[in-house]
Amino acid sequence: MEKNTRLILALDVTDRDEAIQISEKVAGYVDAIKIGYPLALATGMEIIGQLSKYAPIIADFKVADIPNTNRLICEQVFKAGADGVIVQGFTGHDSLEAAVKLAKEQKKDIFVVTEMSHPGALDFMQQAGEGIAKMAADVKASGVVAPATRPERVTEIRKIIGNELSIISPGVGAQGGSASDVIKAGADWVIVGRSIYQSDEPDMAAKKIVDEIKEVI
Ligand code: O7E
Numbered sequence: 165m166e167k168n169t170r171l172i173l174a175l176d177v178t179d180r181d182e183a184i185q186i187s188e189k190v191a192g193y194v195d196a197i198k199i200g201y202p203l204a205l206a207t208g209m210e211i212i213g214q215l216s217k218y219a220p221i222i223a224d225f226k227v228a229d230i231p232n233t234n235r236l237i238c239e240q241v242f243k244a245g246a247d248g249v250i251v252q253g254f255t256g257h258d259s260l261e262a263a264v265k266l267a268k269e270q271k272k273d274i275f276v277v278t279e280m281s282h283p284g285a286l287d288f289m290q291q292a293g294e295g296i297a298k299m300a301a302d303v304k305a306s307g308v309v310a311p312a313t314r315p316e317r318v319t320e321i322r323k324i325i326g327n328e329l330s331i332i333s334p335g336v337g338a339q340g341g342s343a344s345d346v347i348k349a350g351a352d353w354v355i356v357g358r359s360i361y362q363s364d365e366p367d368m369a370a371k372k373i374v375d376e377i378k379e380v381i
Contacts, residue, residue: 165196165220165247165273165330167352169374170381171343172196172222172332174357175215178206186366187218193370196247198355200224213245220247222332226277228252231262238263238274248273250309253296254289257303264303273306278321281311281335293317294324301325307332307352312341315349322350336373343373344380 173194177183183203197219203211204223212221223246227237234251241249251263253276260276267274278300279285279293293310300308307330310321318333325331333351335341337359346354356373363369 165222165353168195169193170195170347170353170377171370171374172198172353172355173219173360173370174198174200174224174334174355175361176200176202176357177361178202180207180211180214183207183211184214186361187215189367190360190370191218193367193374194219195353196220196222198222198224198250200226209240209244212241216245216247221245222248222250222273222275224250226250226252227263228255229259230255231258234259235262235266238266242266242270242272246272248275248306250275250277252277253300253308254292257299260299260305261303264305267306268304275307275309275330275332276300276305277309279311279314279317280309281313281333281339281341285311290317294320297321297324301329304328306330309334309355310351312336312343312346312351312354313339315341315345318346318349318351344376347377348380 223241312333312335330352332353334355360369
């Protein structure tokens with residue numbers, strides 16, 4: 165993924181035409197489009213190929229299984245045209261290694277969820293987040309997912325993973341996080357959904373975030 169605007173659109177709509185229209189509008193402002201279960205379940209996996217002409221696609225299926233199943237899932241997602249897949253880290257090193265090995269063979273990316281952005285992530289995930297970040301660095305994943313709602317955690321996670329891995333960070337806008345704060349804290353990209361796709365002018369909403377980021381880099 166080329167580091168240009170530093171914005172990734174989280175396209176959590178469930179209508180194919182709407183997804184295509186929004187992608188067309190924001191294509192110039194995003195470095196990637198993240199699609200997940202809402203859109204893929206509503207429209208089918210072909211949506212990945214259809215949207216990949218606008219931007220690289222990161223498939224957010226938060227893969228969390230045994231190594232063999234992780235590999236089988238990632239194979240299908242890459243075959244559908246995705247450039248990257250998001251996997252959970254809590255399943256441990258062997259599950260993650262299976263996904264990373266396949267991705268490297270196919271020159272694709274794996275991003276590993278460390279600690280999530282919502283309040284409930286404090287119940288169980290935060291305690292494991294730093295260990296997961298270290299494991300992601302050890303197995304040479306492409307990057308990790310860390311919460312824009314807690315920029316100080318992004319800074320901690322950056323210290324653990326160093327500069328080889330990227331940090332992609334959701335939680336800006338609707339969840340209360342700030343794009344400029346989390347970029348300053350060490351994130352490479354922000355992931356933004358509702359503030360863009362629910363806007364009457366998604367392109368202008370995306371541009372505003374890109375301009376905000378530009379001011380702090
Ligand atoms: O709050 P929004 O509408 O800006 O959307 C945020 C998107 O990021 C949404 O798709 C959600 O599923 C995802 N996300 C989080 O909000 N928090 C996390 O901790 C992790 C993710 C996520 O995308 O994980 C993989 C990158």
